[in-house]
Every structure is written in C-alpha cells, then in structure tokens.
Amino acid sequence: MSPQQKALVVPHKQGNFELSSRSIPSPGAGQLLVKIQSAALNPVDYKIKDSGSYVTHYPAVLGTDIAGIVEELGEGVENFGKGDRVVAHGKFTNDFTGFQQYTLTAASFTAKIPANESFDSAATVPLGLDTAVVGLYGDQFGAKITPPWEEGSGGHESKKPIVILGGSSSVGSYTIQLARLSGFYPIITTASPSNEELVKGYGATHFFDRSLSGKQLLAAISEVTDDPINLVYDAISLPETQSVAWELLADNGTLVLTLAASVKENEGKGRRVVSTFANPHIPENEELCSSSWAKVEKWISDGTIQPNKYEVLPNGLEGIIGGLERMKLGQVSGTKLVAHPQETQ
C-alpha cells in the first residue's frame, strides 16, 4: 500500500466533514510534494461544503492556503530544494488541497517563506492576496490596472482615490496593501471601529464605520477628496455592501466584487461591474499570478505585504470544522484561522 496520510474530507455532496485517510501523492512535472504545517481557512471552504457547488468529485478535500516543508520535487522544478519552507495556493483537486497532511503544489504558485515569518503567518497569504491581485490587475476578472511591479507602471495610479469596502477582511487587507503599492491616494476603507488601527496599519489612509449608509459614506468621502471615485473594490460583496458601492461609484467607474453581482450595470453611466475569480491555475489568471507569485517571498520579507493576523485552531484537522462554523456565523473579525494538520490525533 502507498504511504497514507490523514485528511479532512466531505464524504459526499453537502455531507458533514469527517476524518479519513488517503494516499500521499507523488509530484509530477512542475510540482512539489509539501508536508503541510499550517493550512488557513477561507469562507469558500464552508460555502463549498454547504452548497455542494464547485467540487464535482467526492470524497472531497478542501482548503487552498498551504504552508509547509518541501518533501519531494517533481521533474523540472528549479529554485526549490527538499526541506525548504514554502507557501502555496492550492486548488480544489484533492491532491492539491490544504485540509490534509501532505499536498502537491504547482511551482508557479509556490514561494519560499522568508526566515522571519512563521508557517502560520505565511498560510494567511495565498487566496486573499490572489483575490486582490486578480481583482485589481486582472484583464478578465479584474479592473485591468497595470500591476505596479510591471515596467513602466510607476506612479500610474498616483493620487487617484480608491474605496475598499471591508478592509479588515482577508481580501480587503491585501487589496489595501496592493492599492498602496499601486500609488492610489486616498485609500478609503470600511470596517468595524475595533479594526480601525488594523486597516490603517495595512495602509488605509481613511477609515469609516461599516455601518454608514451609502449616502452617509458619500458625504464623508466628499470631505476627503473632490475627485470622482472611479474604482470601488467591494471585498464583502453582500447585496447591502454592493448597493453602498454603487452609490459611491462615479460615471464610467469600475466596481470589483468578490461574489456574484446583485447590482445591475448601468449603461447610461458607463459603469463596469466585474466579479473576480482568484484561482491562479486557470488560463485567464496564470500569467498575472505567476508574475505576482515570483514576488511573494520578497514582498513578505521586506514588509511590502504584511500577512494577516491569525489564530491557531486546536485539534489539528478536526479543529477546522468548528473554525468554519465560526466564520459562517460572522464571528471572526480581522483574523485568519489556521489549522495544524500534523497535530491531528
């Protein structure tokens, strides 16, 4: 029998999580086998479990945010060695997911973790950062802004305002940080008052309470800038935040959403609505995300990108079950939950 590992699986569509065992896969060309030390949780994990969407094969292993140690290298993988500490963005194919003890990763979406950063901290980066990257810079799934790391983009967005709804969410936090890198100013965000310092630490220049109505927020923003708001990134994208975003957005502006649109594109004003899709493995995102992943080690190391605050869940993989419940109930604020698969009993 091939070597086995523990995995948290959804046994069938909309089934309850259970602990199971599955074989440890071998890396193919361009892939790494990683022993997972930290796996971060995302809303998409409970959404897939509850709705049965997206995943077609069961039992299914979920989890896309992976940090661990390289065990084996597939053919043609350069720049990584056995024993390296790495962070990677998985995908919803069982051998490439985080809620298990070993996973394969694609070298293009794997980065070394700088010595000053923990596995837990690094695991908070992949999906949140990629959602910000694709939402801002993607051609098909984003606002089509020139990435600031591309030659000739210098100061491109300088002095243009951006509004990011939900700055304390994981996606919002990385969007603030990239907005700063792109040169946007002011960077206006919303969150609960308890997270004002957190979002300012990420680079937001102006904070407003998330409970303000669209009209109240518009009035408050008019005190900050006279420029039209041509870009709103709604990291939350519930119907209520989308309608606030819609009130703020100028004619010909772009609204980036993380969920499906409930607002209707208004042709008269030429406004564009784009629902982002952050999977780096799809052809539409591959080139952009390969270029951003090539920067991740440096960005984390020099503080350009600050990982999220995190809380480690008890009980290894089984701790994920309660963690996802708390996320679903809206009980997690400004924090990423992280599990330790190797601590599974």
Ligand SMILES: NC(=O)c1ccc[n+]([C@@H]2O[C@H](COP(=O)([O-])OP(=O)(O)OC[C@H]3O[C@@H](n4cnc5c(N)ncnc54)[C@H](OP(=O)(O)O)[C@@H]3O)[C@@H](O)[C@H]2O)c1
């Ligand atoms: N399309 C894609 O590819 C993609 C990728 C990743 C995520 N997503 C989706 O994007 C959304 C955000 O994901 P995430 O991982 O960033 O979530 P998260 O970190 O779990 O979100 C929690 C945060 O949401 C904030 N929040 C909730 N309601 C808010 C509101 N009305 N206004 C402002 N802030 C609000 C809370 O802020 P306070 O505690 O400060 O109130 C809390 O800090 C989820 O729906 C997720 O499924 C989509």
